[in-house]
Amino acid sequence: MFFKRIELFGFKSFVNRVTIKFQPGITAVIGPNGCGKTNIVDAVKWVLGAQSAKQLRGSRMEDIIFNGTSDRKALGLAEVSLTFDNSQQMLPIDFQEVTVTRRLFRSGESEYFINKAACRLKDITEMFMDTGLGVDAYSLMEQNKIDFILNSKPEERRAIFEEAA
Amino acid sequence: MFFKRIELFGFKSFVNRVTIKFQPGITAVIGPNGCGKTNIVDAVKWVLGAQSAKQLRGSRMEDIIFNGTSDRKALGLAEVSLTFDNSQQMLPIDFQEVTVTRRLFRSGESEYFINKAACRLKDITEMFMDTGLGVDAYSLMEQNKIDFILNSKPEERRAIFEEAA
Amino acid sequence: SRANFEKTFNQVRENFKKIFNELFEGGSADIVLVDNENMLESGIDIIAQPPGKKLQHIALLSGGEKALCAIALLFAVFLVKPSPFCILDEIDAPLDDANLERFKNMLKKFTARSQFIMITHNKKTMEMADILYGITMEEFGVSNIVSVKLKKSEPAIDQGKPEEE
Amino acid sequence: SRANFEKTFNQVRENFKKIFNELFEGGSADIVLVDNENMLESGIDIIAQPPGKKLQHIALLSGGEKALCAIALLFAVFLVKPSPFCILDEIDAPLDDANLERFKNMLKKFTARSQFIMITHNKKTMEMADILYGITMEEFGVSNIVSVKLKKSEPAIDQGKPEEE
Ligand SMILES: Nc1ncnc2c1ncn2[C@@H]1O[C@H](COP(=O)(O)OP(=O)(O)OP(=O)(O)O)[C@@H](O)[C@H]1O
Ligand SMILES: Nc1ncnc2c1ncn2[C@@H]1O[C@H](COP(=O)(O)OP(=O)(O)OP(=O)(O)O)[C@@H](O)[C@H]1O
Numbered sequence: 001m002f003f004k005r006i007e008l009f010g011f012k013s014f015v016n017r018v019t020i021k022f023q024p025g026i027t028a029v030i031g032p033n034g035c036g037k038t039n040i041v042d043a044v045k046w047v048l049g050a051q052s053a054k055q056l057r058g059s060r061m062e063d064i065i066f067n068g069t070s071d072r073k074a075l076g077l078a079e080v081s082l083t084f085d086n087s088q089q090m091l092p093i094d095f096q097e098v099t100v101t102r103r104l105f106r107s108g109e110s111e112y113f114i115n116k117a118a119c120r121l122k123d124i125t126e127m128f129m130d131t132g133l134g135v136d137a138y139s140l141m142e143q144n145k146i147d148f149i150l151n152s153k154p155e156e157r158r159a160i161f162e163e164a165a
Numbered sequence: 166m167f168f169k170r171i172e173l174f175g176f177k178s179f180v181n182r183v184t185i186k187f188q189p190g191i192t193a194v195i196g197p198n199g200c201g202k203t204n205i206v207d208a209v210k211w212v213l214g215a216q217s218a219k220q221l222r223g224s225r226m227e228d229i230i231f232n233g234t235s236d237r238k239a240l241g242l243a244e245v246s247l248t249f250d251n252s253q254q255m256l257p258i259d260f261q262e263v264t265v266t267r268r269l270f271r272s273g274e275s276e277y278f279i280n281k282a283a284c285r286l287k288d289i290t291e292m293f294m295d296t297g298l299g300v301d302a303y304s305l306m307e308q309n310k311i312d313f314i315l316n317s318k319p320e321e322r323r324a325i326f327e328e329a330a
Numbered sequence: 331s332r333a334n335f336e337k338t339f340n341q342v343r344e345n346f347k348k349i350f351n352e353l354f355e356g357g358s359a360d361i362v363l364v365d366n367e368n369m370l371e372s373g374i375d376i377i378a379q380p381p382g383k384k385l386q387h388i389a390l391l392s393g394g395e396k397a398l399c400a401i402a403l404l405f406a407v408f409l410v411k412p413s414p415f416c417i418l419d420e421i422d423a424p425l426d427d428a429n430l431e432r433f434k435n436m437l438k439k440f441t442a443r444s445q446f447i448m449i450t451h452n453k454k455t456m457e458m459a460d461i462l463y464g465i466t467m468e469e470f471g472v473s474n475i476v477s478v479k480l481k482k483s484e485p486a487i488d489q490g491k492p493e494e495e
Numbered sequence: 496s497r498a499n500f501e502k503t504f505n506q507v508r509e510n511f512k513k514i515f516n517e518l519f520e521g522g523s524a525d526i527v528l529v530d531n532e533n534m535l536e537s538g539i540d541i542i543a544q545p546p547g548k549k550l551q552h553i554a555l556l557s558g559g560e561k562a563l564c565a566i567a568l569l570f571a572v573f574l575v576k577p578s579p580f581c582i583l584d585e586i587d588a589p590l591d592d593a594n595l596e597r598f599k600n601m602l603k604k605f606t607a608r609s610q611f612i613m614i615t616h617n618k619k620t621m622e623m624a625d626i627l628y629g630i631t632m633e634e635f636g637v638s639n640i641v642s643v644k645l646k647k648s649e650p651a652i653d654q655g656k657p658e659e660e
């Protein structure tokens with residue numbers, strides 16, 4: 001299984017539809033302060049099932065929808081899709097390629113899709129269950145949080161081992 | 166007033182007596198990871214009156230005393246002196262140069278000196294009272310704590326303004 | 331289940347010891363259960379001893395040593411349960427040049443198993459990427475993506491059209 | 496006293512607006528009392544708006560923007576009550592090259608009033624120092640100091656005897 005691409009639309013500073021294609025191996029993402037690099041990480045966490053705005057550095061969930069600039073109006077919707085190559089059937093679903101989509105309207109309504117078929121958030125989190133992927137997974141090393149695994153209390157560190165078990 | 170020099174002996178990784186002379190302007194301190202740069206900041210905080218081991222990244226106060234390496238035995242004492250130029254009488258004491266010293270023995274006994282005359286910790290913290298210097302002062306920007314002023318709760322931010330008032 | 335957790339814990343522990351020793355070029359480390367009797371509830375402690383230093387609690391490690399130790403733990407878990415992809419957001423920021431090289435060499439060993447997405451400002455880290463993307467904000471507040479060709483000296487942002495779908 | 500706090504608060508606020516605008520080359524910022532009625536107890540909120548972006552809570556700022564915002568606040572307080580010396584421990588780590596230059600230019604304006612001690616790994620930051628010290632650990636676990644002459648290209652650690660007292 002590998003992460004083929006991410007598509008962002010209306011998510012934080014990504015007001016235009018932007019697609020980023022990844023390769024196996026190492027992809028580096030660079031750019032000036034505040035240009036939107038960590039917003040991409042937030043987008044991945046959101047689709048993988050993040051439930052609280054605080055995990056996405058916001059105070060309300062609407063904070064993830066593009067809220068406008070001096071030249072552009074705020075949008076009413078945020079949508080992010082992650083596409084994976086599933087040729088080795090790592091995800092328990094019978095498709096060669098799996099696209100997971102999450103949408104949020106300013107009204108507060110949420111929608112979730114797996115390969116364009118509507119589903120529940122629970123279906124997405126269950127699909128990723130045994131892959132080591134997830135919102136709090138050890139495989140998402142957030143900015144300035146490298147100390148986090150070391151500084152947290154001994155009880156909190158169990159989570160990493162349980163995830164891997 | 167300016168900070169003329171610091172002298173460390175037995176404080177954390179400074180087992181040898183080391184003197185660092187500062188100039189007005191900018192002094193840069195460089196060196197590989199783990200070589201002892203932030204230990205110097207801890208030493209300054211300690212002499213300025215730090216009361217808890219946690220402020221110095223330890224769990225007990227003895228953690229600041231050199232605890233040995235594969236080739237050297239642990240020491241029984243840590244001592245740090247800060248020397249200031251006081252020709253403009255910023256510190257309310259009648260000396261051209263002021264040296265503040267703090268000592269800790271493994272037995273737990275502490276000693277404090279101002280220009281080699283024994284004093285109490287209270288005398289030191291009172292002497293620095295109106296200078297903007299102090300353990301939690303805005304003038305000590307610790308490693309990875311730059312977000313601290315921004316992330317803390319609104320009530321906690323008051324401290325900086327009160328310090329300056 | 332207990333057997334499962336115990337097996338995983340012991341595997342991660344073995345890996346951590348090995349990888350720590352390799353990343354620090356010496357020294358030793360360990361992970362221990364705080365409460366041995368109660369495997370399924372116990373917290374987990376981390377002990378690290380950089381080369382030539384005394385065994386100590388991880389809170390006394392320096393910023394760079396902590397980051398390297400956390401990286402060792404991440405890779406130790408990865409060996410037991412590789413997640414298909416991993417996002418690292420400025421994980422290289424606290425590392426000095428020597429530790430950055432060691433981290434890079436270690437990372438290369440994992441790219442056969444997993445895909446890495448690295449956000450960085452460090453030119454030495456960019457050099458190891460298979461593909462490089464630049465996030466720009468030519469229009470204030472609006473994120474866009476461009477593909478970057480890395481010339482050995484400077485990344486030249488290729489203003490060409492971002493990859494169109 | 497109330498009058499004293501109010502005067503300081505308003506001065507820092509004016510400075511913060513000015514310095515933020517200079518460091519970010521545009522945009523605006525403000526500090527407000529959460530509870531206007533109760534000046535002596537109220538918490539303090541920070542609002543920041545990088546150039547061209549919408550006014551928002553500081554939690555949504557990026558890592559580098561937060562660091563620059565905290566630096567603006569530090570200097571704003573410094574203008575009201577300059578502390579004789581200031582220690583900055585790797586404050587430049589999250590900044591990109593452009594923001595680092597702006598920070599350096601701003602810092603130079605303050606060196607007439609206060610003394611700065613900067614711990615850094617960044618060669619561009621070292622260049623601005625009046626004097627440079629290297630901390631080494633030639634003997635494992637033992638910190639020592641050497642004075643460094645900065646040749647424009649590479650800092651050449653002068654292995655000469657550290658400054659003997
Ligand atoms: N809902 C939103 N609408 C518009 N812009 C937003 C929204 N949420 C966040 N932003 C913007 O995104 C920017 C932060 O981006 P991000 O944290 O990804 O930067 P970065 O590239 O990681 O920078 P750094 O190198 O400093 O870490 C902020 O300046 C903020 O204004
Ligand atoms: N009591 C002590 N005795 C001996 N060594 C100690 C003691 N306390 C801390 N140390 C050592 O000091 C080192 C940490 O030093 P410090 O945090 O100053 O590094 P640094 O130069 O700031 O590195 P970085 O660039 O990674 O931030 C640790 O490796 C630790 O082993």
Ligand SMILES: [Mg+2]
Pocket residue numbers: 037038143557558559
């Ligand atoms: Mg970021």
Ligand SMILES: [Mg+2]
Pocket residue numbers: 202203308392393394584
């Ligand atoms: Mg440090």
